[in-house]
Amino acid sequence: FVQMRTKLNVADNSGAKIVGCIQAKARKIGGSIGDVIVASVKEAASGKKRIKKFEKESTKVKKGDVVRAVIVRARMQKGRRDGSHIRFDENAVVIINKEGEPVGTRVYGPVAAELRAKKFVKILSLADDV
Amino acid sequence: MASDSQAEDEEQEDALLSDEEEETEEEDEEDNVDVDVLSNEEIDALMKEYGNVVRSDPEPRKSSAEDANADAEALSMATALATAANEVKAVDIKLFHVKPLIYWARYFLIASAFSMPQVNAIVGRIEDIAQEQYGKIPRPSGKPSGWTLMDFDIYTAGDVVVHIFLPSQREFYNLEEFYANAPLVELPFVSESSSSSTARSDAEGESEEEMISLS
Numbered sequence: 001f002v003q004m005r006t007k008l009n010v011a012d013n014s015g016a017k018i019v020g021c022i023q024a025k026a027r028k029i030g031g032s033i034g035d036v037i038v039a040s041v042k043e044a045a046s047g048k049k050r051i052k053k054f055e056k057e058s059t060k061v062k063k064g065d066v067v068r069a070v071i072v073r074a075r076m077q078k079g080r081r082d083g084s085h086i087r088f089d090e091n092a093v094v095i096i097n098k099e100g101e102p103v104g105t106r107v108y109g110p111v112a113a114e115l116r117a118k119k120f121v122k123i124l125s126l127a128d129d130v
Numbered sequence: 131m132a133s134d135s136q137a138e139d140e141e142q143e144d145a146l147l148s149d150e151e152e153e154t155e156e157e158d159e160e161d162n163v164d165v166d167v168l169s170n171e172e173i174d175a176l177m178k179e180y181g182n183v184v185r186s187d188p189e190p191r192k193s194s195a196e197d198a199n200a201d202a203e204a205l206s207m208a209t210a211l212a213t214a215a216n217e218v219k220a221v222d223i224k225l226f227h228v229k230p231l232i233y234w235a236r237y238f239l240i241a242s243a244f245s246m247p248q249v250n251a252i253v254g255r256i257e258d259i260a261q262e263q264y265g266k267i268p269r270p271s272g273k274p275s276g277w278t279l280m281d282f283d284i285y286t287a288g289d290v291v292v293h294i295f296l297p298s299q300r301e302f303y304n305l306e307e308f309y310a311n312a313p314l315v316e317l318p319f320v321s322e323s324s325s326s327s328t329a330r331s332d333a334e335g336e337s338e339e340e341m342i343s344l345s
Binding site: 065099100101105106113116119121124125126130 | 147216232233234238270272273275276277279281291293302303304305308
C-alpha cells in the first residue's frame with residue numbers, strides 16, 4: 001500500500017522526479033495501482049538540462065509543490081478478475097491536475113491497464129507500454 | 131410377458147458375460163469396469179471412447195474469423211463516428227489504425243474543435259450515432275475539457291477511442307507524433323484542416339473569380 005511518507009518515482013515529463021505521498025485519497029489503508037494520491041514534490045528537474053536539441057526539461061512542477069497523482073506502478077500486487085496478479089519493481093505515479101488530466105505530455109515505462117477502469121484512458125494513450 | 135423378456139434379457143446378459151469372461155481369461159483385456167484397477171491400455175481405450183474436456187476455458191480465444199468481424203465492425207463504426215464529427219464541423223479529423231502498436235485499442239479518432247460548446251456538440255453527436263447504429267455507450271471518462279476522450283468497447287478491448295482536442299491542447303499533447311507509426315485510414319470525406327478553415331474566408335473571393343472565368 002502506498003501511504004503517507006511513501007516515496008514514489010514520477011513516470012512522466014512534468015518536471016518532478018520524486019514525490020512523497022501525503023495522503024491516499026481512495027482508501028484509509030493506502031493506495032494501490034490506479035488510485036489517486038496527494039503528494040509533495042521532493043525532487044524536481046532544475047530546468048537547465050537539455051534533453052533534446054531544442055527541448056529543455058519541463059518545469060511545470062517545482063520542488064515543494066503539493067500535487068495530485070495517479071499510481072501507475074506499485075510494488076504491491078493487484079489482483080485481476082481472471083486470477084492473475086500484477087506487480088512492478090517500483091512505485092511510480094503520473095502527476096495530474098484537479099480534473100484528472102495529466103500535467104506532462106509523455107508517460108515513461110509500463111503502466112498497468114487497470115487505469116482504464118479508473119477512467120485514466122488519457123494516461124494510457126500517452127504511455128509507451130501498457 | 132415382461133418377466134419372460136426379462137428372463138430372456140438375463141439369459142442374454144449371462145451369455146454375454148460369459149463370453150466376456152472367456153475373453154478376459156484369454157486376452158486379459160476387459161471393458162468390465164467393476165474391476166478396481168485398470169491398466170494403462172484400458173484407460174487409454176476408455177479415454178478415447180468417452181474422454182471429454184472436464185474444465186474449459188471461460189474466455190476462449192477469439193477465432194480469427196471473429197476477430198476479423200470485430201475489425202470490420204470497428205472500422206465501420208470509426209468511419210461513421212468520423213463522419214458524425216465532420217458534420218458538426220470538427221477539423222483535422224484523423225483516423226489511426228493503432229492495433230499493431232497497442233493491444234488495448236484498435237482505432238484512434240482524433241479531431242479538433244474550436245470551443246467547448248462545439249466539443250459538447252461533437253460528443254453528443256458521436257454518442258447518438260454510436261447508440262443508434264451500433265448500440266454502444268462510451269465508457270465514462272471524466273468531464274469534457276480541453277482534451278475530451280470517449281472510449282467505446284466492442285468486445286473485450288476498447289476498439290475505438292475518440293479524442294477531441296482544442297487546438298492548443300492538440301499541439302501540447304501531440305498525439306499524432308506519438309502515434310506516427312500507426313497507418314492512417316482514409317476517410318470517405320475530405321476533412322478540413324485548421325489552417326485551411328481560417329484561410330477559407332480569404333479564398334472564397336478567389337474561387338468565385340475562378341468560377342466566373344471558367345464559365
